Amino acid sequence: MRSVLIVAFLLVMLSSCKSTEEFTGFSYDPPDVTNTTDKELTPQYKRxxxxxxxxxxxxxxxxxxxxxxxxxxxxxxxxxxxxxxxxxxxxxxxxxxxxxxxxxxxxxxxxxxxxxxxxxxxxxxxxxxxxxxxxxxxxxxxxxxxxxxxxxxxxxxxxxxxxxxxAQPLQTSSDLEADLAVRDISGHDFVKLRSAGISKSGREILELEITEVNPDQTAPVLAIVGRQHPPEVTGYLASLSFLEELTSDSELAKEFRNTFVVKAFPMINPDGVDLGHWRHNAGGIDLNRDWKNFNQPETKVVRDALSWMKGHNKRRMFYAIDFHSTNENLFYPINTDIKTDPDNITQKWINFIKGDNKDVDFTVEEFDTSSPIAKNWFYHTFGIDAVTYEVDDQLDMKKLDKISKSAARSLMRLLLDEWKTKKS
Ligand SMILES: [Zn+2]
Missing domain, CATH: 2.60.40.3120 (Immunoglobulin-like)
Structure with missing residues (x-):
């Protein structure tokens, strides 16, 4: 009897562990979302x-x-x-x-x-x-x-x-380079623009490296990814305003570039964007559910452009942001009680963002790290903190620009402080 009880107890334990480990989708996801092998597309006939x-x-x-x-x-x-x-x-x-x-x-x-x-x-x-x-x-x-x-x-x-x-401002893959130029992001000699790789339909996935650090200097890295979901244009525009602030000639931005390396991928689903997709890439897959299996070329490209830094002695991944949009301004941090290194950057940062933008509502919802999304890949690969940064679909463009730039400034200050503390 006793052994039966113990076996039953163990079975319950095993199944409950399993259910927390095996993520199958968020409440708003369709079924089978974590099966990221190619799914068939319904053609859109051009006419x-x-x-x-x-x-x-x-x-x-x-x-x-x-x-x-x-x-x-x-x-x-x-x-x-x-x-x-x-x-x-x-x-x-x-x-x-x-x-x-x-x-x-x-x-x-x-x-x-x-x-x-x-x-x-x-x-x-x-x-x-x-x-x-x-x-x-x-x-x-x-x-x-x-x-x-x-x-x-x-x-x-x-x-x-x-x-x-x-449905939203038309911002397609061929606008990206022009946007980076018009915003004076790509015109500096401390900004390197390159193709990190090719999407499923052969479009380039652009990577920006922003830094004034010497190659042999040990430096922390800030990673930025965005536009996994094509209609999420406000998140994309926020990421560009963010990059504008990181490349500005303010003293803060200069100090940041002299200390940090920024690796940014502002449009990782160029096929979905150009094909007018609602959410998926040209493989018919939600890219932000493919950061465990890496079945799609776009997630592989970004993984391979960053994963070499794991255990590297000169480049140390430090924090990551994944830009999205939804029907409100919303942050999804990693749970406070999950230990990351550095720890609770997002929670500290959000307090600054709220303080600098008192007229705007921000919602914060913490999550565990079980889902196969970009943020959790950064955590599992590098042990760092990371955030999913969601911008309101209907945010006024001027406000969006102002919030994003103030958020970039508070993050630069915070990360510089954290790095100094770490070194001393
Ligand atoms: Zn999204």
Whole structure:
């Protein structure tokens, strides 16, 4: 009897250990999310479609576009049909299309989604403004949301001059280098821009190294990754403002560059971004669930660009940030009671960010390190602290820039202090 009880107890212990170790997905994830071998994609056919008489035209023949079909519902109402790259998938329905009309007219456009409900406030871009990279010029459109079928209806004044409608500012892979130049990030001789490797569909994954440290000087490393999820543009823009501050000519930034090495990968899913995906890469996989199995080329590229520093005598991984977006400003630190080296950087940093931005709400949710996400790979590989930094989808662009730059300054001060303490 006793041995039966002991066996039963051991079985319970074993199964409970197993359940905490084997992560199978967050509450909002679709099933099977941690199986990161390639999944089939639903093709998006690139084309121009006309409907009605005289005709209203739409096109998805541009980078970042997502439009799967177009119909006339009645004389004044048209439907744009949007599908994800594959399903099941999280509810982050990206759309981007070009629209014009043979005649001057107003038209209502219903945005209808397969497997999703409307989420992102529609943005209107004039064709000639798409070239403007820095302060993204667009107009937010009002819309009628129908909660029963998850659609949104916008009203547009149409003419022969096309306009672009998108879920978030259009920031695709071919904009990245221009953005880095316009923001004066890449123009310095202490910034090295290189291709770290190639995505599944052959796009370059850009890496920036920012430092004024000598190669033979022992230096701590700050790693920055971002845009694993294509529609998460506010997180991406925050990372660029962040890099702008790290490359500025302030005394703080100079001291930081003389002490630290920054390795930044601001767009690690260029295929997903350019193909107008809702979440996945060209392998149909959520990259931020592939940091254990490394089945996808993009996660492998970043791993291989950094993992050589494990145990290296001159380069020591020190802290890492993974930029994302969601419906609020949110930090996911590693649990306070999990020991990292250096320890609890995120918790200290968030206090500074909150103090510097009293008019903004920030949520903090700590997590264990069981999920196969980027932050946890940094912890498991280097023993360091790391954070998932989520920016509100609807954050005003000027505020976003201000918060990101103040966050970069407080992090530089904090990391410099931590490194000095470590050395002394
Ligand atoms: Zn994300």
């Amino acid at each position: 121009v479609i006309g409907a009605g008489s005289p005709k209203v035209w739409v096109s998805n023949e541009f980078e970042g576009a997502r439009l799967n079909d177009f119909y006339m519902k009645n004389d004044s109402l048209f439907e744009v049909f949007i599908q994800p790259e594959n399903a099941p998938i999280n509810n982050s329905p990206w759309y981007a299309f070009k629209i014009w009309s043979d005649t001057l007219r107003t038209a209502k456009i219903m945005i209808n989604y397969q497997d999703a409900t409307h989420r992102y406030v529609p943005k209107l871009h004039k064709a000639d403004n798409l070239e403007t990279t820095y302060f993204t010029k667009y107009k937010e459109l009002s819309f009628e949301f129908d909660s029963t079928d998850g659609t949104a209806i916008i009203e547009l004044k149409l003419s022969e001059d096309p306009v672009y409608i998108s």
